[in-house]
Amino acid sequence: xxxxxxxxxxxxxxxxxxxxxxxxxxxxxxxxxxxxxxxxxxxxxxxxxxxxxxxxxxxxxxxxxxxxxxxxxxxxxxxxxxxxxxxxxxxxxxxxxxxxxxxxxxxxxxxxxxxxxxxxxxxxxxxxxxxxxxxxxxxxxxxxxxxxxxxxxxxxxxxxxxxxxxxxxxxxxxxxxxxxxxxxxxxxxxxxxxxxxxxxxxxxxxxxxxxxxxxxxxxxxxxxxxxxxxxxxxxxxxxxxxxxxxxxxxxxxxxxxxxxxxxxxxxxxx
Amino acid sequence: xxxxxxxxxxxxxxxxxxxxxxxxxxxxxxxxxxxxxxxxxxxxxxxxxxxxxxxxxxxxxxxxxxxxxxxxxxxxxxxxxxxxxxxxxxxxxxxxxxxxxxxxxxxxxxxxxxxxxxxxxxxxxxxxxxxxxxxxxxxxxxxxxxxxxxxxxxxxxxxxxxxxxxxxxxxxxxxxxxxxxxxxxxxxxxxxxxxxxxxxxxxxxxxxxxxxxxxxxxxxxxxxxxxxxxxxxxxxxxxxxxxxxxxxxxxxxxxxxxxxxxxxxxxxxxxxxxxxxxxxxxxxxxxxxxxxxxxxxxxxxxxxxxxxxxxxxxxxxxxxxxxxxxxxxxxxxxxxxxxxxxxxxxxxxxxxxxxxxxxxxxxxxxxxxxxxxxxxxxxxxxxxxxxxxxxxxxxxxxxxxxxxxxxxxxxxxxxxxxxxxxxxxxxxxxxxxxxxxxxxxxxxxxxxxxxxxxxxxxxxxxxxxxxxxxxxxxxxxxxxxxxxxxxxxxxxxxxxxxxxxxxxxxxxxxxxxxxxxxxxxxxx
Numbered sequence: 001x002x003x004x005x006x007x008x009x010x011x012x013x014x015x016x017x018x019x020x021x022x023x024x025x026x027x028x029x030x031x032x033x034x035x036x037x038x039x040x041x042x043x044x045x046x047x048x049x050x051x052x053x054x055x056x057x058x059x060x061x062x063x064x065x066x067x068x069x070x071x072x073x074x075x076x077x078x079x080x081x082x083x084x085x086x087x088x089x090x091x092x093x094x095x096x097x098x099x100x101x102x103x104x105x106x107x108x109x110x111x112x113x114x115x116x117x118x119x120x121x122x123x124x125x126x127x128x129x130x131x132x133x134x135x136x137x138x139x140x141x142x143x144x145x146x147x148x149x150x151x152x153x154x155x156x157x158x159x160x161x162x163x164x165x166x167x168x169x170x171x172x173x174x175x176x177x178x179x180x181x182x183x184x185x186x187x188x189x190x191x192x193x194x195x196x197x198x199x200x201x202x203x204x205x206x207x208x209x210x211x212x213x214x215x216x217x218x219x220x221x222x223x224x225x226x227x228x229x230x231x232x233x234x235x236x237x238x239x240x241x242x243x244x245x246x247x248x249x250x251x252x253x254x255x256x257x258x259x260x261x262x263x264x265x266x267x268x269x270x
Numbered sequence: 271x272x273x274x275x276x277x278x279x280x281x282x283x284x285x286x287x288x289x290x291x292x293x294x295x296x297x298x299x300x301x302x303x304x305x306x307x308x309x310x311x312x313x314x315x316x317x318x319x320x321x322x323x324x325x326x327x328x329x330x331x332x333x334x335x336x337x338x339x340x341x342x343x344x345x346x347x348x349x350x351x352x353x354x355x356x357x358x359x360x361x362x363x364x365x366x367x368x369x370x371x372x373x374x375x376x377x378x379x380x381x382x383x384x385x386x387x388x389x390x391x392x393x394x395x396x397x398x399x400x401x402x403x404x405x406x407x408x409x410x411x412x413x414x415x416x417x418x419x420x421x422x423x424x425x426x427x428x429x430x431x432x433x434x435x436x437x438x439x440x441x442x443x444x445x446x447x448x449x450x451x452x453x454x455x456x457x458x459x460x461x462x463x464x465x466x467x468x469x470x471x472x473x474x475x476x477x478x479x480x481x482x483x484x485x486x487x488x489x490x491x492x493x494x495x496x497x498x499x500x501x502x503x504x505x506x507x508x509x510x511x512x513x514x515x516x517x518x519x520x521x522x523x524x525x526x527x528x529x530x531x532x533x534x535x536x537x538x539x540x541x542x543x544x545x546x547x548x549x550x551x552x553x554x555x556x557x558x559x560x561x562x563x564x565x566x567x568x569x570x571x572x573x574x575x576x577x578x579x580x581x582x583x584x585x586x587x588x589x590x591x592x593x594x595x596x597x598x599x600x601x602x603x604x605x606x607x608x609x610x611x612x613x614x615x616x617x618x619x620x621x622x623x624x625x626x627x628x629x630x631x632x633x634x635x636x637x638x639x640x641x642x643x644x645x646x647x648x649x650x651x652x653x654x655x656x657x658x659x660x661x662x663x664x665x666x667x668x669x670x671x672x673x674x675x676x677x678x679x680x681x682x683x684x685x686x687x688x689x690x691x692x693x694x695x696x697x698x699x700x701x702x703x704x705x706x707x708x709x710x711x712x713x714x715x716x717x718x719x720x721x722x723x724x725x726x727x728x729x730x731x732x733x734x735x736x737x738x739x740x741x742x743x744x745x746x747x748x749x750x751x752x753x754x755x756x757x758x759x760x761x762x763x764x765x766x767x768x769x770x771x772x773x774x775x776x777x778x779x780x781x782x783x784x785x786x787x788x789x790x791x792x793x794x
Contacts, residue, residue: 048336051590054421055659055695081350081423144289146349148364151395154347220385225426228344233337234427239662241590242619245601250334255604260555261311266459
């Protein structure tokens with residue numbers, strides 16, 4: 001490597017680029033984990049003081065689980081709403097999921113179990129992902145209503161994901177392959193703290209750079225819809241308000257202390 | 271303030287309009303004044319450090335309401351909701367698209383509470399809460415009827431009603447309240463109903479009603495008891511039922527059903543209001559205060575059942591919130607709620623909707639009808655938004671759609687549903703809900719009625735529908751006003767219990783005395 005003269009002592013054979021990306025990975029990962037933990041904690045501790053499930057409401061806990069499954073797996077509400085957004089959105093998400101599953105092989109330590117053969121065809125999911133993203137992008141640009149509600153970050157997010165998808169597909173499906181053995185050594189090295197050099201083809205570097213950035217901004221962006229859906233009171237509540245009392249800690253405290261603000265002007269309760 | 275506007279022409283098919291920016295710009299509804307603000311605990315006029323107060327209030331609300339926090343963070347601007355709001359469909363103003371309405375709030379949230387909004391405001395569309403933004407808040411959060419249709423379609427269930435309520439709470443906190451809601455709340459919390467109808471006036475009205483019914487039925491003494499201690503059922507109904515048309519015909523229907531069942535029941539002069547505008551202004555405290563009046567009435571009158579009349583958001587508050595707010599239901603632990611638990615008859619759902627009650631009597635064959643009395647009508651049912659999307663009836667899935675239709679079909683021979691995409695859980699709001707039922711908001715009320723009116727026009731043309739039934743006081747008032755603007759007969763809007771009233775056979779022997787004795791024995 002031509003940059004070898006810059007390498008630091010403790011990993012004498014690592015290039016500056018490799019060090020940069022290794023560091024970026026851990027920084028992004030920490031930002032992701034801490035940010036998500038904080039956000040999920042915030043969602044968790046914020047009470048939902050009132051029962052507000054939206055029809056069609058499940059009357060049992062099992063019903064809620066089924067509803068949530070349909071939302072998360074099939075995007076049920078989105079399907080009801082708009083078939084085009086549903087189609088593109090679902091294609092993108094299912095594509096991304098399959099592609100991510102296929103990526104596990106790079107982080108796997110040691111020889112791959114044969115089960116990974118089954119994930120081989122998932123590489124074609126990249127097309128679903130890109131088609132979905134292109135569809136969403138076209139709608140954002142050309143549908144007047146969606147253009148109106150879009151901020152620069154909404155486009156940027158799609159562009160980043162598109163570049164990630166396309167650069168990945170380019171490496172997989174064109175002659176611009178990258179050194180897959182090196183990728184695996186680099187990626188599994190990140191898991192085992194046995195750091196290694198990464199390939200320096202531009203599309204690979206762009207690919208992982210954007211993935212790391214996306215990981216870092218996950219907890220401070222609209223990507224929070226991922227944990228958000230599980231905490232959404234209109235979707236995760238059982239419709240049983242009459243038979244089971246639902247009350248938040250702050251409301252209970254207020255009730256016990258007879259502490260509504262209105263007592264100064266309108267008299268005490270009861 | 272009420273500017274001139276053209277009545278929209280109903281389209282053959284409901285189309286998604288092209289955006290017309292700023293078309294619904296304006297000053298919003300009349301603003302509240304000190305005399306209405308202070309009793310509710312709100313400042314009488316815009317406070318000096320309003321920006322700070324508002325930001326602090328946003329911070330407080332997002333820590334008290336998971337809905338607010340999660341909904342502000344989760345929106346991806348996918349656009350699924352953009353064509354779902356009746357006010358957008360009727361007005362074309364882009365700020366009436368649910369996501370754009372929320373973004374008035376979300377952009378301020380991002381500016382003050384998120385990393386990206388603090389350091390890269392332009393990138394993520396974060397904005398300062400300045401005078402213009404505050405004006406937009408007041409105007410556009412009073413063009414939302416909190417009907418929750420958008421929430422049905424949102425992939426994350428984001429409910430603009432929650433954001434609207436939060437925004438109105440922030441506005442109240444800085445001293446900019448809406449006159450209509452806050453004035454009414456003052457009456458409800460001091461006199462007992464939204465109309466400010468004191469006990470003697472209410473008693474007179476009910477006596478007149480009794481006479482009227484006796485005359486109409488040829489001598490059947492249907493009673494409207496007020497403050498009758500020891501009655502089995504306490505009926506909490508919107509005060510509009512006491513005098514407004516067509517509401518009062520619904521009240522006549524309730525009375526006839528009670529009479530035929532032979533049950534003892536009563537109204538309360540202390541809690542003579544089913545509507546709870548505390549929900550519209552988003553205030554938990556105010557909503558609870560109003561709900562507590564009902565608990566007090568139930569305790570004082572020693573009733574064993576609490577029942578709610580035809581009112582959309584009243585049923586939402588009763589069904590979904592009462593148990594939380596005041597323990598009318600099961601499981602509350604404070605002293606008064608405990609006392610109420612002991613007093614209530616747990617064989618019945620508490621609270622119960624009048625439709626559930628009538629439906630049950632019909633199921634058990636306790637009521638007889640002459641359906642031909644409604645043969646001059648071809649009826650369709652307008653699902654009121656709060657009933658449809660925020661409550662249930664009968665404890666069965668979709669009961670809130672099934673029961674009212676069952677009742678109508680039991681008393682009418684001709685029933686037709688409107689187009690599926692405009693009813694049940696995706697019903698269109700009447701256009702007057704959520705605290706918008708005031709003349710100073712007539713333009714948005716008329717425009718917001720367009721989707722419902724269009725669906726009604728189709729069944730009028732195709733099926734000869736001439737009657738629109740509803741179970742919400744606001745829907746009934748709103749439709750009476752807007753129907754003629756779209757060339758409908760204003761009298762085509764009726765209560766479901768008006769249809770019941772017209773068909774019910776009043777063959778019950780007069781046995782009032784039995785009821786009173788049975789109550790007296792159970793009182794010990």
